[in-house]
Amino acid sequence: xxxxxxxxxxxxxxxxxxxxxxxxxxxxxxxxxxxxxxxxxxxxxxxxxxxxxxxxxxxxxxxxxxxxxxxxxxxxxxxxxxxxxxxxxxxxxxxxxxxxxxxxxxxxxxxxxxxxxxxxxxxxxxxxxxxxxxxxxxxxxxxxxxxxxxxxxxxxxxxxxxxxxxxxxxxxxxxxxxxxxxxxxxxxxxxxxxxxxxxxxxxxxxxxxxxxxxxxxxxxxxxxxxxxxxxxxxxxxxxxxxxxxxxxxxxxxxxxxxxxxxxxxxxxxxxxxxxxxxxxxxxxxxxxxxxxxxxxxxxxxxxxxxxxxxxxxxxxxxxxxxxxx
Amino acid sequence: xxxxxxxxxxxxxxxxxxxxxxxxxxxxxxxxxxxxxxxxxxxxxxxxxxxxxxxxxxxxxxxxxxxxxxxxxxxxxxxxxxxxxxxxxxxxxxxxxxxxxxxxxxxxxxxxxxxxxxxxxxxxxxxxxxxxxxxxxxxxxxxxxxxxxxxxxxxxxxxxxxxxxxxxxxxxxxxxxxxxxxxxxxxxxxxxxxxxxxxxxxxxxxxxxxxxxxxxxxxxxxxxxxxxxxxxxxxxxxxxxxxxxxxxxxxxxxxxxxxxxxxxxxxxxxxxxxxxxxxxxxxxxxxxxxxxxxxxxxxxxxxxxxxxxxxxxxxxxxxxxxxxxxxxxxxxxxxxxxxxxxxxxxxxxxxxxxxxxxxxxxxxxxxxxxxxxxxxxxxxxxxxxxxxxxxxxxxxxxxxxxxxxxxxxxxxxxxxxxxxxxxxxx
Numbered sequence: 001x002x003x004x005x006x007x008x009x010x011x012x013x014x015x016x017x018x019x020x021x022x023x024x025x026x027x028x029x030x031x032x033x034x035x036x037x038x039x040x041x042x043x044x045x046x047x048x049x050x051x052x053x054x055x056x057x058x059x060x061x062x063x064x065x066x067x068x069x070x071x072x073x074x075x076x077x078x079x080x081x082x083x084x085x086x087x088x089x090x091x092x093x094x095x096x097x098x099x100x101x102x103x104x105x106x107x108x109x110x111x112x113x114x115x116x117x118x119x120x121x122x123x124x125x126x127x128x129x130x131x132x133x134x135x136x137x138x139x140x141x142x143x144x145x146x147x148x149x150x151x152x153x154x155x156x157x158x159x160x161x162x163x164x165x166x167x168x169x170x171x172x173x174x175x176x177x178x179x180x181x182x183x184x185x186x187x188x189x190x191x192x193x194x195x196x197x198x199x200x201x202x203x204x205x206x207x208x209x210x211x212x213x214x215x216x217x218x219x220x221x222x223x224x225x226x227x228x229x230x231x232x233x234x235x236x237x238x239x240x241x242x243x244x245x246x247x248x249x250x251x252x253x254x255x256x257x258x259x260x261x262x263x264x265x266x267x268x269x270x271x272x273x274x275x276x277x278x279x280x281x282x283x284x285x286x287x288x289x290x291x292x293x294x295x296x297x298x299x300x301x302x303x304x305x306x307x308x309x310x311x312x313x314x315x316x317x318x319x320x321x322x323x324x325x
Numbered sequence: 326x327x328x329x330x331x332x333x334x335x336x337x338x339x340x341x342x343x344x345x346x347x348x349x350x351x352x353x354x355x356x357x358x359x360x361x362x363x364x365x366x367x368x369x370x371x372x373x374x375x376x377x378x379x380x381x382x383x384x385x386x387x388x389x390x391x392x393x394x395x396x397x398x399x400x401x402x403x404x405x406x407x408x409x410x411x412x413x414x415x416x417x418x419x420x421x422x423x424x425x426x427x428x429x430x431x432x433x434x435x436x437x438x439x440x441x442x443x444x445x446x447x448x449x450x451x452x453x454x455x456x457x458x459x460x461x462x463x464x465x466x467x468x469x470x471x472x473x474x475x476x477x478x479x480x481x482x483x484x485x486x487x488x489x490x491x492x493x494x495x496x497x498x499x500x501x502x503x504x505x506x507x508x509x510x511x512x513x514x515x516x517x518x519x520x521x522x523x524x525x526x527x528x529x530x531x532x533x534x535x536x537x538x539x540x541x542x543x544x545x546x547x548x549x550x551x552x553x554x555x556x557x558x559x560x561x562x563x564x565x566x567x568x569x570x571x572x573x574x575x576x577x578x579x580x581x582x583x584x585x586x587x588x589x590x591x592x593x594x595x596x597x598x599x600x601x602x603x604x605x606x607x608x609x610x611x612x613x614x615x616x617x618x619x620x621x622x623x624x625x626x627x628x629x630x631x632x633x634x635x636x637x638x639x640x641x642x643x644x645x646x647x648x649x650x651x652x653x654x655x656x657x658x659x660x661x662x663x664x665x666x667x668x669x670x671x672x673x674x675x676x677x678x679x680x681x682x683x684x685x686x687x688x689x690x691x692x693x694x695x696x697x698x699x700x701x702x703x704x705x706x707x708x709x710x711x712x713x714x715x716x717x718x719x720x721x722x723x724x725x726x727x728x729x730x731x732x733x734x735x736x737x738x739x740x741x742x743x744x745x746x747x748x749x750x751x
Contacts, residue, residue: 075408076429161571178570181577183729266397266577268718271569272725287401289715289748290425292408 069297074290086297096298098273099281102187106277107254110194115246118198122205123235136206139199146197152263156180159189180264183274190260190275201246208242209235240321248313255306258283278302355386357646362392362413363633364399366581366603368667375663380653387646396579400714407431412638414647419633420717421709423455423463426636428711432462433637438648443656446673454631454708464655465631467669470598470698471523472614473498479592483508490615491701495556498593498618502565505592513590515565518572520557520724522716524595528553530626530703531619541710543745547738554727554734561728569728576721581607598691598698599632599669605687612687614694616701625701632669666691715748 032040069086071079090096125135145151158164159179166176179185216234225233236243258279261269269276269284282302286295363373370393377389392413394402400422406412407426418426426432435442444452444464455463475487483505488497502515509515526536529545532552538544560566567575567585575585581600585591587607596604598614605612619625635654637647654660658679661671666688671677684692723737732740 074429075404076426076431161574178574181570181573183725183731267401268577268721270577270722270725271573272729272731273722283401284718287404287408288718290404290429 065296065299068293069300071293072291073293073296075286075292076290079293082293086294087301089294090297090301095273095276095281099269099276099278102269102274102276103255103257103278106187106191106194106257107251110191111247111250111254113191114195114198114250115201115243117195118200118202118246119205119239119243121198122202122209123231125202126206126209136203140203141199143197143199146193147259149259149263151193152260155189155193155260156264181271183270183272186265186271186274190257190264193260194254194257201250204246205239205242208239212238237322241323244313244317244321248310251309251313252306255302255309356388357386357643358388358390359415359643359647359650360390360392360413361415361650362394362399362403363417364394364396364419365667368603368606369393369664372664372667376654376660379659379663380650383653383659384646384649387649389650397577407638410640412640414638414641414643415650416636416638417466417633418463418636421711421713423634423636424457424708424711425714427457427460427462431639433639433641433644433647435461435464435637435648438637438644441645441648442652446656446675448672448674450705451631451672453705455634455636457708463634463636464651465669465672466633466635466654467599467631467666467671468629468695469632469669470629470695470702471527471617471627472596472598472601472694472698473593473617474586474596474601474604475593475613475615476586476589476591476608476610477613478589478608478610479505479509479513483592487613488615490618493615493618494621495618496621499556499560499563499565502560502593503563506564506566509590509592513592514567514585515591516560516593517575517585517591518557518566518724518728519560519595520553520720521595522720523597525550525553525720526706527595527617527626530628530706531623533624535707536716537707537710537713537749539707541707541713541749543742543749545742547735547742550741551734551738554724554737557724558727558734569725569730572728573725576725586612597632598694599666601691602665602667602685602687611690614690616698624703627698627702628704628706629695629699629702630706631672670695710749712749713745716745719744719748 068079070082070084072082072085073079121139125132129135142151160166161176161178161181163179165179169176177185179189212235216238217230220230220234256279257277261275261277261280262283265271265275265280267280267284269280278298279302282295282298285291285298361373361377363369365373370391373391373393377391381387381389393399403413403416412431416426416432423432442464444461447464451465451468452461454465455461457463473490477487480487485501485504485508488501504515505513506515522536525545529536529549532549534546534549535544557566561568561572566572575583578584581587581603584594584604584607586594586596587604589608589610593615595617601612601614616625616627635651637644637651641647655671656673656676658676661673661676661680662683665680665684670692671680681689681692719741723732723741726732727734727737
């Protein structure tokens with residue numbers, strides 16, 4: 001697929017040899033051939049749609065939201081400058097504090113569980129299971145579906161009062177309850193949903209495991225190391241860059257969770273704010289209460305929180321991540 | 326190289342053109358395209374489409390595109406499209422949303438199209454609901470009343486009679502409701518949880534208060550509200566209403582087919598009278614509308630109000646055509662013949678007369694109920710103030726806390742007062 005443009009160009013009949021693109025620009029001389037210049041211009045033209053899109057659809061709105069975060073903006077009227085008022089207000093906003101508690105609980109519980117499950121399954125699949133590619137696809141599937149509206153609706157049914165879980169519990173004589181509609185359990189069902197999407201990190205772990213040279217294990221076996229020692233002394237240290245990569249990615253993704261909570265709670269963050277994720281609260285303020293200025297400020301604080309977590313991750317990584325050599 | 330370069334020029338240009346081509350509303354041949362937004366069930370979407378077909382047949386120069394959503398998603402969607410400068414030409418409003426939008430300059434002052442929209446046959450009282458700071462921004466679609474709907478089949482199953490609604494009190498209700506709940510056992514409940522901002526408005530009026538006062542301030546005291554929540558807990562504990570988890574599930578489902586009453590698993594529920602038809606269809610039973618219970622020796626507290634409003638976007642490029650559609654929906658019997666009482670009993674008295682014969686038995690019962698309610702109704706409810714659209718969400722959230730025993734009625738009532746007051750503050 002990706003080779004189509006180059007190959008058709010290279011093999012185009014009647015193309016005079018001097019125009020063949022294989023000729024590299026002369027290095028070190030700072031001069032480029034006319035052909036290279038022309039190709040550069042064409043490249044920029046091809047990049048233009050993407051570039052315009054990024055400026056108009058991404059960078060522009062990001063900067064606009066930074067400005068809006070210092071204003072009162074009702075969506076329907078022009079924004080009015082407020083200074084730092086929106087940020088000050090967050091200190092007293094009790095629902096925001098609830099949202100932070102919910103979101104942190106979700107991230108801190110679901111990410112380690114998800115990564116542990118992903119690593120465990122990757123480890124077993126790596127030991128040579130027949131039909132590996134089938135298992136890999138099956139386990140990867142939830143990652144593709146997990147963030148979708150359809151799965152969230154399904155989840156709501158499965159964990160509902162009349163849902164599958166309660167029917168299964170009923171078979172063994174336990175009377176279940178409405179899991180998503182109880183404030184003590186609603187968040188847990190969403191954590192389970194996130195853990196269930198372990199396929200993406202699992203596939204990355206699998207690739208990482210394949211990179212570890214077999215000779216290390218052979219050497220360890222010669223020295224009499226057992227299964228656990230090999231795992232703990234060889235696999236884990238050599239896999240730390242991959243663990244780190246997955247950790248950073250999953251933390252960032254989990255902080256931004258929105259769809260599942262929105263669908264499962266019907267947009268309210270209920271029952272009793274038990275699934276009021278940070279992004280859901282931001283959405284409620286912005287589109288439900290016409291407080292887009294405050295919502296913009298909330299979005300920027302979330303950015304700072306995520307950036308903070310990522311920075312701490314990178315700093316801590318120096319202590320526990322080993323990059324070979 | 327040449328084909329390659331021209332391709333590089335053409336592709337971005339085509340993408341830009343495609344991006345710009347989206348909002349061509351005039352179409353070809355001078356046909357104006359209008360967008361009409363409303364919320365509701367599939368039934369409503371269907372009858373609305375019939376109405377639009379009739380309108381387009383009479384007005385070949387206008388094409389109407391409908392834009393409808395479930396009630397739960399409607400106002401979020403509307404706010405998003407209005408903010409994006411993509412407001413529908415005609416927008417259905419409800420509750421206090423027309424004040425929110427008019428107060429922020431998003432609605433057309435209907436005096437500008439006063440020569441197109443006829444309002445002679447609509448009473449001043451009705452129009453007053455859509456008048457904000459002296460200008461008419463919204464016209465009620467129909468008249469509505471809050472009602473206790475009762476399912477005769479469920480009453481019969483429990484061996485009970487439908488009560489006399491001119492004299493009954495909340496105590497009578499609680500007794501009946503608990504009896505039904507006990508009789509049905511695992512098959513159903515006496516009633517669906519009753520707490521929402523409309524019920525609180527009723528409760529306030531029965532206690533000599535209002536949800537909102539004349540000046541747009543909160544006029545429901547924490548004591549009166551705590552009393553309501555105390556009562557709601559008693560109903561839950563006596564088996565009248567379902568346990569908290571089920572109430573929570575039901576609260577997030579607004580479709581008639583998902584309610585207790587619509588599935589014949591509940592004896593009673595507090596609803597707006599215009600939902601009767603949809604609920605009856607869902608349950609397959611001839612549901613009855615009762616005047617809500619009152620307080621011993623107190624005011625009945627009921628009121629007649631607008632069910633929804635028609636408004637026109639201030640940014641519409643086709644205000645004249647939009648006004649023609651609004652006029653059609655308000656004043657043409659042909660329009661009312663398709664949706665009948667689904668948007669409330671028509672506000673135009675001539676239209677109301679014209680459709681009376683065509684009403685189904687259920688809709689006739691609805692019209693009769695509104696006539697009875699008119700006699701029992703007290704003073705009109707003052708218009709809901711800007712900021713009051715938050716109240717519904719605040720009630721739902723605190724109600725969950727109360728039903729799950731995470732807080733006391735007194736504490737929840739105190740938080741309600743402070744949160745609503747904060748939302749109403751300009």
